[in-house]
Amino acid sequence: MGKTAHEIVTSDRFKALVRKRWSVSIILTILLFVSYYGIILVIAYGKEFLGQKVGEFVNWGILLGIFGIVFAWLLTAIYVVWANNVYDKEVDSIKQTML
Amino acid sequence: MGGATTVGETNATAIIFFIVFISITLYITYWAAKKTKTTKEYYAAGRSITGFQNGVALAGDYMSAASFLGICGMTALKGYDGMIYALGWLVGWPALMFLMAEPLRNLGKYTFADVVAYRLKQKPIRIAAAIGGILVLWTYATAQMVGAGNLIKLMFGLPYEVAEVIVGGVMLMYVLFGGMIATTWVQIIKACLLLGGVTVLMLIGMSHFNFNPGVLYGEVQKMYGVKMLNPGGLVTNPIDAISLGLALMLGLLGLPHILMRFYTVPDAKAARKSVMWATTLIGYFYCIIPIVGFSAAVLVGKDLITKVDKGGNMAAPLLAELLGGSPFMGFIAAVAFATILAVVAGLTLAAASALAHDLYLNVFKSGKATEAEQVKVAKIATIIFGCFAILTGIAFKGQNVAYMVGLTFAIACSGPFPAIFLSIVWKKLTTGGAVAAIIVGSISATVCIALSPTVWVDVLKNKEAIFPLRNPAIVTMTLAFLAAWIVSIAAPDKEAEGKFEGTLVRTYLGVGAE
Numbered sequence: 269m270g271k272t273a274h275e276i277v278t279s280d281r282f283k284a285l286v287r288k289r290w291s292v293s294i295i296l297t298i299l300l301f302v303s304y305y306g307i308i309l310v311i312a313y314g315k316e317f318l319g320q321k322v323g324e325f326v327n328w329g330i331l332l333g334i335f336g337i338v339f340a341w342l343l344t345a346i347y348v349v350w351a352n353n354v355y356d357k358e359v360d361s362i363k364q365t366m367l
Numbered sequence: 368m369g370g371a372t373t374v375g376e377t378n379a380t381a382i383i384f385f386i387v388f389i390s391i392t393l394y395i396t397y398w399a400a401k402k403t404k405t406t407k408e409y410y411a412a413g414r415s416i417t418g419f420q421n422g423v424a425l426a427g428d429y430m431s432a433a434s435f436l437g438i439c440g441m442t443a444l445k446g447y448d449g450m451i452y453a454l455g456w457l458v459g460w461p462a463l464m465f466l467m468a469e470p471l472r473n474l475g476k477y478t479f480a481d482v483v484a485y486r487l488k489q490k491p492i493r494i495a496a497a498i499g500g501i502l503v504l505w506t507y508a509t510a511q512m513v514g515a516g517n518l519i520k521l522m523f524g525l526p527y528e529v530a531e532v533i534v535g536g537v538m539l540m541y542v543l544f545g546g547m548i549a550t551t552w553v554q555i556i557k558a559c560l561l562l563g564g565v566t567v568l569m570l571i572g573m574s575h576f577n578f579n580p581g582v583l584y585g586e587v588q589k590m591y592g593v594k595m596l597n598p599g600g601l602v603t604n605p606i607d608a609i610s611l612g613l614a615l616m617l618g619l620l621g622l623p624h625i626l627m628r629f630y631t632v633p634d635a636k637a638a639r640k641s642v643m644w645a646t647t648l649i650g651y652f653y654c655i656i657p658i659v660g661f662s663a664a665v666l667v668g669k670d671l672i673t674k675v676d677k678g679g680n681m682a683a684p685l686l687a688e689l690l691g692g693s694p695f696m697g698f699i700a701a702v703a704f705a706t707i708l709a710v711v712a713g714l715t716l717a718a719a720s721a722l723a724h725d726l727y728l729n730v731f732k733s734g735k736a737t738e739a740e741q742v743k744v745a746k747i748a749t750i751i752f753g754c755f756a757i758l759t760g761i762a763f764k765g766q767n768v769a770y771m772v773g774l775t776f777a778i779a780c781s782g783p784f785p786a787i788f789l790s791i792v793w794k795k796l797t798t799g800g801a802v803a804a805i806i807v808g809s810i811s812a813t814v815c816i817a818l819s820p821t822v823w824v825d826v827l828k829n830k831e832a833i834f835p836l837r838n839p840a841i842v843t844m845t846l847a848f849l850a851a852w853i854v855s856i857a858a859p860d861k862e863a864e865g866k867f868e869g870t871l872v873r874t875y876l877g878v879g880a881e
Contacts (some may be wrong), residue, residue, distance in 0.1 A: 273868055273869045276872055277871045282871075282875070289875065293465040296465050297461075304616070307451070308451075308608050308609065308612060309605060311598045311608075312605040319593070319596075319597040323581055325582075325588055325596070326581055329597060330447070333447075333451055337454055340460070340646070340650065341647065344460065344643055
């Protein structure tokens with residue numbers, strides 16, 4: 269109880285919290301980059317593939333575009349679920365035991 | 368199909384809807400004015416906005432008339448490329464969530480400069496941040512104001528200058544009297560109208576295709592050939608496309624009017640919730656906009672769309688007229704007008720905070736001024752930027768300002784973004800390093816765009832561009848990070864490093880956040 273900023277910041281729990289936060293953030297950011305730039309590069313180099321029909325009129329390109337939006341939204345949702353269930357609880361617990 | 372249109376003539380329903388919108392929003396401004404006495408209320412709505420409300424307002428700030436009408440038109444005329452262009456506008460939101468939203472909320476007070484200056488020297492940071500911030504806001508406001516003048520001329524038949532003065536005048540009323548509370552509610556109302564209007568347009572459009580996107584694509588293919596559904600010329604140079612993607616994605620993380628919204632909510636958890644809602648609404652918006660564009664291509668026809676406006680900006684209003692007659696067209700036109708008003712109001716408030724909070728209070732007054740004086744100066748700054756926006760809007764009449772939005776995002780991701788991000792994560796960042804990042808990033812982005820094919824060839828009519836890329840972000844953002852690194856390593860600042868520990872508790876636990 270009543271620890272100084274220095275004690276909190278150098279504690280293992282705090283360090284683990286920050287590490288975990290950035291691991292999750294960076295993994296999600298990488299997934300976002302890979303999906304978005306993946307789509308851009310497929311459009312640049314795979315025009316023929318994207319033109320192939322999946323249904324009668326829908327082609328891979330249209331599906332990929334919609335996938336891009338849905339996937340970006342999903343990543344955001346994953347972050348929120350993680351932060352609400354893991355991050356916030358750990359923050360509360362650190363605050364209770366150390367402040 | 369492809370018959371006469373009344374687009375461009377004075378439309379009674381449009382005027383009625385618009386007057387109703389203005390009356391309601393001015394009434395809200397009157398109500399907000401009574402609650403706007405302190406700087407916390409003026410800049411941050413007293414931190415009383417909920418996560419959901421702020422999410423809707425963020426979506427409102429981001430969904431401009433240019434993206435609504437522009438992406439509809441682009442899909443109607445170019446098909447698939449319009450759809451992919453829309454995707455680029457969404458991907459910044461997850462990045463904002465992962466990299467910045469919560470630390471930004473915990474560290475700041477009213478502006479992003481609060482975050483950067485938190486453990487560094489106030490004055491140099493504030494000056495650099497104000498320069499970078501105003502540059503971003505001014506280029507964005509100019510694009511919006513010129514777009515506003517043209518659109519209103521097209522839709523209502525009003526003279527360009529009158530449109531500028533109306534947009535500027537009404538917007539000033541919101542910001543001047545109602546501050547952030549009024550601006551937030553104007554954004555929320557506008558976002559609901561825009562999302563609702565586009566949803567109705569999409570549903571009525573789809574009813575002509577049995578609510579089956581496959582049938583719609585089939586009709587598009589029958590009328591215009593399979594080319595409309597395939598990737599076209601949008602991604603010809605992959606490096607340019609990657610650079611554009613970077614600017615769109617990370618530029619969002621440097622837009623002062625977006626970042627400022629995070630201070631209207633009580634805590635980091637609410638900030639997180641705002642981004643989730645904003646991402647949901649904006650994602651939905653960009654999913655249905657291409658459907659409206661494709662529907663317009665089939666039902667209205669490309670010939671009429673290009674006849675009314677070469678760029679295709681009138682695709683959505685024309686579709687509305689065809690499906691719901693001139694009352695529905697009037698409603699969509701009024702929504703577009705309201706959209707412009709709300710976006711410019713958000714920009715003006717952010718500019719006022721940069722001028723009054725960053726420059727006046729923290730540079731000229733060294734942080735010492737009474738509440739009453741600060742609010743007064745904030746209002747004066749609001750009037751200055753508002754009038755400036757109207758004047759530049761008129762000065763740029765008839766100019767091609769398409770490059771201005773690209774410039775906004777290029778500067779935002781090269782100037783403010785590297786400085787904010789590094790100040791959150793990098794212990795060794797110094798005052799000089801942060802200033803170098805903002806100045807090098809902002810200036811190099813501006814210069815590179817001026818020398819790029821977009822301005823040097825398309826606007827200034829030179830034969831060959833000096834800088835090869837249309838989107839310089841990949842180069843200029845790298846330069847900004849390099850500048851920050853070199854300057855910080857060359858002249859370390861032990862004092863700022865020592866203060867880093869204290870900021871960590873606030874960044875990650877929210878302890879001491881305002």
